[in-house]
Amino acid sequence: MKCRTCGAKAAVNMRQHKLALCKEHYLEWIPGQTERFIKKYGMFTHAERILVAVSGGKDSLSLWDILWRLGYQVDGLYIGLGIDEGIGYSAESQRLAERFAVMHGLRLHMVDLGNEYGATISEFTRLTQRGKNKPCSLCGLVKRYIMNRITRDLGFEVLATGHNLDDEAAALFGNTLKWAGEYLLRQRPVLPEAPGLVRKVKPLCRIYEREMTAYALLRGIEYIYDECPFALGSTSIYYKGLLNHLENDRPGAKLTFYLSFLEARESGLFSEHSDVQQSLHPCPNCGQPTSAPGLCSFCRMIERIRGTNNYALSR
């Protein structure tokens, strides 16, 4: 298979695009596509400061690399979740995030969950009902809370995450199976800022997970390859597997699924709930927005932990 641009031996073939590229042109194509989607969805401009949530995985490190190469003002945020489970998972992911920052001369902001909130994800998982049943859901809650807080506290205009097309298609698939209307309404490339909430963007939302893996490999980005021990057997990974079967038989199916959803919403298939923002209240403890009066989900969880184990609430 030959590179469509130069005719050299192709390094990556993307059946969904009917496009094969050599290493050199693939490493140009991915940032070019990312820039196209940043502009298409009005994610941010070169005048704004961007904080990228970095996990040490291929997507977030590649996103940081791409935004840096495109000339954006971009810092990283690493949240130390304290996941060990006998393999030192968080320690290794932190090492890789720090290594990337040092190698590229970029600034990495760090938050250590154990130091700031008195418990690691592993401890939260053992001590809360939500964690016992759905550790990824608990981890998502914690990360969303901290990412929003740090982005605001440090004065960044926008928070970028490394969600790729497969992440989006799997989430859409899960939400569609349950017809989870509110989640479907919130699933978009850009979540605009709102009182107490920063703008959140997903510049890789139209790029396949396979393409991101190829980018990290070809760019020589060292990333954590092992799956998070808590994510093994997770629903999202199961959905990704199902969608890959579909993609294998129908190249482009995942992209069509996601883009058709975005287009359907734009054309009015889903009616927006105009009162969604109005129903948010500031949490009396931390000030971040929450949908029900009283403490937000994060602070309620911290309170429960404190009540059962004397953990200090540090904020």
Place this chain on the structure above:
Amino acid sequence: MVKIILRNKEYELSPGRTLFSALEKIGILPESVIATSQGETITEDEILKEGDVIKLVAVISGG
């Protein structure tokens, strides 16, 4: 023989087939991996030769 490695699993196949065909033969979705040979990524139409060692990089992550 051709050796194909994915994480801690190894498969051995006869040469002469494409990578795409080899992956289907051992039940691995081409969409779920990137294949490398001698440190270079290769595409699915690559004809596998005697002695080739193909390392597969799994692409799925999440939670």
